[in-house]
Amino acid sequence: MTVTDELRHVVRSYLSGRPGAPWQAFAGELGVAGLAVPEEYGGAGGGPAEVAAVAEELGRALSPYPFLQTAVLAVEAVKAGGDEEAMARLLPVLAGGGRSATVALPGDGDLDLADGLLSGTVPYALAGDLVLVYAGGMLVEAEPTRRVRHRTMDESRPLEELTFDRVPARRAGDGSGWARVRDLSVAALAAEQTGGAASCLETATAYAKERHQFGRPIGSFQAVKHKLADLLLLVESARSAALGAAGAEKAEGAEGAELEEAAAIAGSYCSEAYLTAAGENIQIHGGIGVTLEHPAHRYFKRATSDAQLFGPPQAHRARLAARVLG
Structure with missing residues (x-):
């Protein structure tokens, strides 16, 4: 078992055993908030592969933890x-x-x-206590x-x-x-989307076996059968795209071309794969899939909102085309 497999197992066990634990407990007890933080600053010194393992499990559990914006973006x-x-x-x-x-x-x-004072509005931002902003060619805290x-x-x-x-x-x-921060965040989101899509596939398969x-x-x-087979291919392809983005930084060139391309591929493919898997999960469940009592609708809502974070799939494809085709 690899380190990422062990990490994935620990996170999955924690999420199933303590579903209502606050972010401070989850982040502190497992150390996941500091996965990508260098050891000299109290972190684990990990990289995108470890981040992706945690993100996939959080997506599978539809967790509300602010992992993406805190442990990755910030x-x-x-x-x-x-x-x-x-x-x-x-x-x-x-x-x-x-x-x-x-x-x-x-x-x-x-x-x-201007003059050390920040003005303006960010219409949509992921919720977080500490706010960091790119403005005036700098990263500032405000x-x-x-x-x-x-x-x-x-x-x-x-x-x-x-x-x-x-404000100061x-x-x-x-x-x-x-740009590198954006691409690493897209890669982490793609892993999270893959986890959500995998959960949809597992739920749909289990229901197809028990519903007569x-x-x-x-x-x-x-x-x-054909629906489930197509979903399996879709989920495994999404996982490959997400893993490709998570591993691209190691092969990163001077300008980060490999990371940018891999992130654009993952951002486009995984977003649409999650939307498809969430929709087909509802279809296979039939009427019960659209009720508030069943979690299928929650995965579809998450898939829909995730598809807009860091740009929709079309924006990722346009960015990829500009990079590959010039």
């Missing part, structure tokens, strides 16, 4: 910023799970940084003047509108590495 942004003081100040806090965090990437809002929680389709992944009215902005690093029509399990009917 940690990678601070690391990419390269500011020693900011890393010493922020990374230990994030690694211990003491605070959640979020990051506004360039283009996420209309922001202006406390929003106002936070407004959106009422979203997927309430397990809260989104907020952040308003800054000439504290430098947290250089802003030139934001005309004296036979519906899984014995050819139409259902």
